[in-house]
Amino acid sequence: MTDDAIPAATLIVVRDRADAPPELLMVERAEGMAFAAGALVFPGGRIDQADRELAKAIGIDAAAIAAIRETVEETAIPVGLTPLPDEGLAHDLQQALAADGQLAGLLSDAGLAIDASVLVPFARWLPKFHAVRRFDTLFFVARAPAVEWSPRVIEGECAGSWWVTAAEVLEREQRGEARLIFPTRRTLERLAQHSNFDEIRADAVAHRIDQVTPLVEELDGEKFITIPDDLGFPVTRERLDGLWRG
Numbered sequence: 001m002t003d004d005a006i007p008a009a010t011l012i013v014v015r016d017r018a019d020a021p022p023e024l025l026m027v028e029r030a031e032g033m034a035f036a037a038g039a040l041v042f043p044g045g046r047i048d049q050a051d052r053e054l055a056k057a058i059g060i061d062a063a064a065i066a067a068i069r070e071t072v073e074e075t076a077i078p079v080g081l082t083p084l085p086d087e088g089l090a091h092d093l094q095q096a097l098a099a100d101g102q103l104a105g106l107l108s109d110a111g112l113a114i115d116a117s118v119l120v121p122f123a124r125w126l127p128k129f130h131a132v133r134r135f136d137t138l139f140f141v142a143r144a145p146a147v148e149w150s151p152r153v154i155e156g157e158c159a160g161s162w163w164v165t166a167a168e169v170l171e172r173e174q175r176g177e178a179r180l181i182f183p184t185r186r187t188l189e190r191l192a193q194h195s196n197f198d199e200i201r202a203d204a205v206a207h208r209i210d211q212v213t214p215l216v217e218e219l220d221g222e223k224f225i226t227i228p229d230d231l232g233f234p235v236t237r238e239r240l241d242g243l244w245r246g
Contacts, residue, residue: 005126005136009067010044012122012187013079014197015144015163022196023163024188025144025151027074039179040169042187043071043161044137054104054114063138064116065103073097075151075161079142081107082115087149098154118142122204123231125183125212136211139187141204143197166192182214182238186227189235207232216240 013025026040047066055062068080076094078085085093089110096106107113119140126136151161166188172178173185180188194200207230214225223240227233 005134007047007063008045008135008137009047009063009070010042010137010139011067011071011079011119012042012139012141012191012200013071013077013144014141014191014200016196021165021167021192022194022200023165024169024191025071025075025077025161026164026169027151027153027161028159039181039184040172041181041184042139043067043074043077045070045074046135050102050104057104058114060114060116064119064140065114067119067138067140068114068116069097069103074153074158076149077145077147077151079145080115080118081112083112084145084147085110085112087147090149091152094152094154098157120201120204121209122200123183123187123212124209127182127214137183138209141197141200143201182225183212185238186233186235190233193234203232 015023015025017023025043027043029039029041044067047062051065051069052062055065064080071077071079072090072093076090078090078093093106093110097103119142122139122141124136124138126134128134151163153159153161169178169180170185170188170192173180190203191200194203210228210231212227212231214227217224217226224237225240226237229236
């Protein structure tokens with residue numbers, strides 16, 4: 001991660017369905033947040049010192065710890081925890097994390113452990129749109145745990161959370177019913193190509209994880225924001241005019 005951006009992690013949780021496109025776990029950021037207020041995003045957030053300490057203690061990437069922790073805190077969906085907690089325990093963990101509880105101690109008390117092997121690196125984004133607050137974010141993808149309960153949010157953390165297909169979110173944005181920041185839109189377009197988690201995982205493994213920093217380029221008098229065309233994203237160019245960047 002670079003020194004001038006905030007290290008962060010995001011988790012794309014994929015729930016397969018029979019004879020239908022997979023659903024993704026997404027959250028709506030609260031309107032009062034400083035970054036991407038009101039946007040639909042994947043669960044995630046900054047990597048904190050406690051994440052680094054736990055990662056060092058158990059020998060895994062701190063970004064994976066942050067992705068798992070933030071997903072539980074924002075949605076109560078326990079991806080990457082073993083054994084899989086039941087709904088009640090997942091909600092208790094969510095409440096404790098929202099009250100600034102430390103993940104390491106909460107897991108120890110509950111007899112749980114981290115299983116980072118279920119997380120697959122998918123992309124790494126470092127936009128330069130924001131002079132004050134910029135994030136260097138590692139995106140992971142993981143299969144949804146074998147549970148049927150709906151995501152749950154805590155007031156102030158997120159405005160809502162849903163299981164929804166990539167195509168549905170993109171259509172909502174086109175109708176003006178949802179807001180997406182640039183990395184989320186490009187990621188949804190990539191995910192929408194696939195019919196199940198195994199295809200998404202294969203896509204992730206097939207492409208290297210290079211830093212994606214969008215650039216502004218001019219073509220025939222028009223300005224476009226572009227990204228590299230060899231990292232798996234099917235859309236690599238968008239007009240700059242009117243682009244909402246969060």
